[in-house]
Amino acid sequence: MAEGKNEKYKIRKLIxxxxxxxxxxxxxxSAQRIFEQLEARPEFINATHILIYHSLPDEVETREFITCWQNDKELFLPVVKGEQLVIKRYCKDNLTTGMYGIMEPSGNEYPPELIDLVIVPGIAFDRKRNRLGRGKGYYDRLLNGHKCLKVGIAYSCQIIPELPAEPHDIKMDIIITPDEIINE
Structure with a gap:
């Protein structure tokens, strides 16, 4: 286990x-190309309830995408609540700075089963659609057992040949970079 944590640390540092x-x-x-590819996919076109993250400075920027789609899709953001993520509806007027300095909406919680498509950040991804996050397991716990389409988005430099994966790690259905879509 310690060896796996050390390897993940090295990957996080490299990325x-x-x-x-x-x-x-x-x-x-890169963000524009990623979202153009996502918006062209039938899964996105048909989705009505989308969970997306409010980006941190080192993540693929999502604010322009959120602004673009806030009136045409029901957008939700994750909110850290203890050791879990809960889902709240996005509204530009109800954002506050939450844990880790992430902008989070206030208001009612919604069940994860409502979500059609989730756009997931990550530190690194591999070609087997594994994801390495920040190490807290929030998204793995949130997505465990849910059938929504899981879309990882990343800069091309975040794709590595292979990640150490554990049984509880949730794979992405597709990963979109500026240069490719990984779905097999």
Whole structure:
């Protein structure tokens, strides 16, 4: 177990260095290409309830996407509640800074079963659709047993050949980068 944690630490450090090397223009154009690909997919077109994250500075930027779709889709954001994520409906007027400095909506909680499609951040992904997060397991617990489409989004530099995966880790259904869609 300690060896796995050490390997994950090394991967997180490597990916952080890669993302730090990305310029602002590259990050912006990458996010645009990622979301253009997502928006063209029938799963997105047909989805009515979408869970997306409010991005941190080192993640694929989501604010423009949220602003674009807030009137056409029902958007939800995760909220940290103890050791769990709960889901609350997005409204630009009800955001507050939550745990870890992440913008979170206030209001009622909704059941995860309501969600058609979830857009998931990650530190790294591999070609087997495994995801490495920040190490707290929030998304793994939230998504465990739910049938919604799980879409990981990442810069191309976040894709590595293989990640150490554990039985409780939830795989993505697809991963979208600026350059490709990984779905097998």
């Amino acid at each position: 952080n260095e890669r993302k730090t090397a990305l310029g602002i223009e590259e990050k912006v154009s």
